[in-house]
Structure formats: C-alpha cells, structure tokens
Amino acid sequence: MHSIPPQASGTSSHLYSTSTPTRRALLIAIRIVTNVHAQDGRVVVCGLGKSGHVGRKLAGTPKSLGVSAGFLHAAQAVHGDLGDVRGADLLLFVSFSGRARELLNVLPHVAPKVPVIVLTGHADASTCPLLKGRKVVGSNEGRRGGGEGEEGWDGRGVGVLLPTPIHESEEESFSVGAPTTSATVAMAIGDMLALTVTKRIYGAEKAWIFNRNHPGGAIGAETVAEVAGVAGATVATMARLWVVDREHDES
Incomplete structure (x- = not known):
C-alpha cells in the first residue's frame, strides 16, 4: 500500500521554519492578500490538471473564511475567462513545474499591476518562468528593494515565490509521476496562507465567520x-x- 511519506510535509515545514528568504516571501504574500482584501479585490487561483483541482480547493478555503476568491482554469482563461481578473485582484498560480504552457499563456494578458504569487516546486524565483518579467520580492531575487518594508506598500505588480518542496520525486516514491506528494504539499502551503491571512484580518472572529459561511x-x-x-x-x-x-x- 502506497501512502504519502511523512518526509513530504517535513521538508516544507523545515524550509518555512528555517529559511529567511522563504519566511520573508510568506510574510509578504500574507501582506499582499490582506491588502487586496482591504481594497475589495479577490484572490484568483489559476491552475489546470491536478494542480487545477488543488487550486479549486484553495479558492474555497479563503471564501469559507470571509476572503473573496475564485478559480480560473488556465486553458479557459484565454478564451474569455480572463474577465474574472480585475485590477484590484491578485493571481495565485498553482504549478509544481512552474512552466506549464497554458499558465504561461495567461501572463501576457494580465495587467502589470496585478500581483502574482506562485506555489511551485522551484526553490529560486530566477528559475520559475511564471515569475519572468515581475519584480520578485521576498526571495533571494528580491532582498528588499521592492518597497515591501515601506508604510503603505501594497505589493501591486510584484511577484512572490512560495516554494512547495518535496523530499524526492514522485517517480522515486511511487514509480509513477502522478501529482500526489506535490499536490498535497501545495494544498498545505496554500491553506496555511489562507488561514494566516484570515487570522490577521478577523482575529478571534475567524471561527465565527467560518461557521456563518458553512x-x-x-x-x-x-x-x-x-x-x-x-x-x-x-x-x-x-x-x-x-x-x-x-x-x-x-x-
């Protein structure tokens, strides 16, 4: 019987606990989502395939907690659904490879001021095609210099890398490259982001809001x-x- 190995969550937990650039990226992502919510924008989660299924779930988590969100299928986006993305929104891409052609096709048609957050297996923003052309903040590519420490900074137009590392490839774990461990880790990191944001916005009322919406x-x-x-x-x-x-x- 195959099961997701405990090392899968341990690898990401260790990274977010010990890596200064990764922790900084997470804090900046939290700040961006909080600012978008304050400006009546939405978290638009974009993906396809198994990552798309994860994306639908990650769009549901903030909605249930009182933060506006929606899912954008990458293939449908360039056939009219890009109308879902407004200037006050942010795009959250879910892609372990970070280079899916359908997702890359979306980027040229997104307003430059829309922040982009990427949940991906890449450890460095410089290797992630989905962040190409964005001013990356929070990671090794953006040690300050993005204005993220300034009062009133809202993160418009920037890119943030949130790594979703796995301890070994799925081929090694299960003898097949089906998205399993990577999908599980992406969902965990995405839910962590949503829960932290809603705690910052609503504080002790978070549970009451969830119950009201459920x-x-x-x-x-x-x-x-x-x-x-x-x-x-x-x-x-x-x-x-x-x-x-x-x-x-x-x-």
Whole structure:
C-alpha cells in the first residue's frame, strides 16, 4: 500500500521554519492578500490538471473564511475567462513545474499591476518562468528593494515565490509521476496562507465567520445545535424573569 511519506510535509515545514528568504516571501504574500482584501479585490487561483483541482480547493478555503476568491482554469482563461481578473485582484498560480504552457499563456494578458504569487516546486524565483518579467520580492531575487518594508506598500505588480518542496520525486516514491506528494504539499502551503491571512484580518472572529459561511453538512448541524442551545437558554432565562416579574407585580 502506497501512502504519502511523512518526509513530504517535513521538508516544507523545515524550509518555512528555517529559511529567511522563504519566511520573508510568506510574510509578504500574507501582506499582499490582506491588502487586496482591504481594497475589495479577490484572490484568483489559476491552475489546470491536478494542480487545477488543488487550486479549486484553495479558492474555497479563503471564501469559507470571509476572503473573496475564485478559480480560473488556465486553458479557459484565454478564451474569455480572463474577465474574472480585475485590477484590484491578485493571481495565485498553482504549478509544481512552474512552466506549464497554458499558465504561461495567461501572463501576457494580465495587467502589470496585478500581483502574482506562485506555489511551485522551484526553490529560486530566477528559475520559475511564471515569475519572468515581475519584480520578485521576498526571495533571494528580491532582498528588499521592492518597497515591501515601506508604510503603505501594497505589493501591486510584484511577484512572490512560495516554494512547495518535496523530499524526492514522485517517480522515486511511487514509480509513477502522478501529482500526489506535490499536490498535497501545495494544498498545505496554500491553506496555511489562507488561514494566516484570515487570522490577521478577523482575529478571534475567524471561527465565527467560518461557521456563518458553512451552514450545511455536519459542521452546519453543529453550529445550528449550538445556536439552538444558546437560544433555548435565552428563552428559558427570559421566561424565569417574566415569572419573577409577574410574582412581584401580584405581591
């Protein structure tokens, strides 16, 4: 039986815990997403194939947490769906190779001021074609100089590399190059970004917002039960107060 090896998550955890450029890139990505949200923009996640499936999930996470997001299929983008990308938005590409032709075809048609964040297997922005032509900040390619430390900086037009490393190729792990480990790591890093952003925006209200946006399924049933319990307790308290008040009037 094949399973995702524990080293898969350990490699990315170690990188984001110990690499200064990678941690800086993550902090800048958090700041960009937060700024886009403040300007009523959206996180537009773009991918195709298995990375596209991951992208759809990564678009769903921020939406459930109160941050506007959507998914853009790379092949459909150049057939009219680019209208989904507005000037206040950001593009989040999901591509382990970072060089899928369909994704590269999207870039020339995106406004220069739209920030681009790339979840990819590349460790260095200089080797990632999806960041070509962008002023990369946060990684080895952008040690400051992008204005990211200045007050009021919103990250318009920049590129950010968020590495999604795996400890060994999928061919070595499973004898087949199917996107498995790489897809799992990309989803974990993307969800980490979404959760951190929503914590920064909403603080302690994050859980309440998620429950509000998720009224269906088992999660929704638990929320309804909690609300019903609170409502029932409130009604019972009001009833007791009414009885006490009536007894006081009669006396």
